[in-house]
Amino acid sequence: MVRLYTDELNIGYGERLIVKNLSVSFPDQKITTIIGANGCGKSTLLKAATRIISHQSGSILLDGELISKENTKVLARKMAILPQSPESANGLTVGELVSYGRFPYQTGFGRLSKKDYEVIDWALEVTGTSEFKYRPVDALSGGQRQRVWIAMALAQETDIIFLDEPTTYLDMAHQLEVLELLQKLNLEQGRTIVMVLHDLNQAARFADYIIALKDGEVVKAGNCEEVISHGVLKQVFQIDAEIGRDPRTGKPMCCTYNLIKGD
Structure with a gap:
């Protein structure tokens, strides 16, 4: 089942196209990962799909409707995004930051309702951040902060969550912690x-579906067996990769690689 997809999408800055004639689908209730070299259009695609930036032509559809014509609050109840470098939360407590996720549901003077407080507490509990509720966000470790930002996205109560490089700046243990949390949200809550x-x-x-981009175009989209291959990685990253098997998951993995140098 596919609720969200793009059709012949073109996105650019000025006269320079970053994403070109892109038609991709994001499988519902699955984990989709977008890979590609720096500057290939990964973040641009996420920003356009969540209407942070506009697109030049083509379309992005959610539940059969163009997101460009959707009411902002209605759209914010369907999808949330955690950007690559979330804005500073200096001076805010964890609970205050997570409460921002309730904005799409607020009316009038924007006061939080009993339901809002219940959802905030639920989001904190699910992400394992309840103990930090009254602690300043900037007093937390990188992994803890990232979980708090995810809690804010969860408080939005959306079916779809976009994350732009959620493991950036985190050490190996915290990277795994964040990815396992996202996997749990997918498996247990759909x-x-x-x-x-x-x-x-x-x-x-961690991905059920992988989209490999190069220069704003899809090189390959499919499951990890189809995308994490010598040929695809050569085309996308210009590397000569040795593909083996993860001894714990049985999935393909890049064991080592060399750069493919030009003439």
Whole structure:
């Protein structure tokens, strides 16, 4: 089942096209990972799909409707995004930050309702951040902060969550912690997760569906067996990769690689 897809999408800045004639689908209730070299259009695609930026032509459809014509609050109840570098939360407590996720549901003077407080507490509990509720966000570790930002996205109560490089600046343990949390949200709550990752082995391990981009175009889209291959990685990253098997998951993994140098 597919609720969200793009059709012949073109996105650019000025006269320079970053994403070109792109038609991709994001499977519902699955984890989709977008991979590709820096500047290939991964983050641009996420921003356009969540209407942070506009697109030049083509269309992005959710539940059969153009997102460009959707009411902002209605759209914010369907999808949430965690950007690559979330804005500073200096001076805010964890509970205050997570409460911002309730904005799409607020009316009048924007006061939080009993339901809002219940959802905030639920989001904190699910992400394992309840103990930090009254602590300043900027007093937390990188992994803790990232979980708090995810809690804010969860408080939005959306079916679809976009994350742009959610493991950036985190050490190996915290990267795994965040990815396992997202996997849990997908498996236990049926959340559709769409994220950009740089680590190919993390993409293979956690994604149900992978979209490989190069210069704003799809090179290959499919499951990890189809995308994490010598030929696809050669075309996307210009590397000569040795593909093996993850001894714990049995999924393909990039064991080592060399750069393919030009003439």
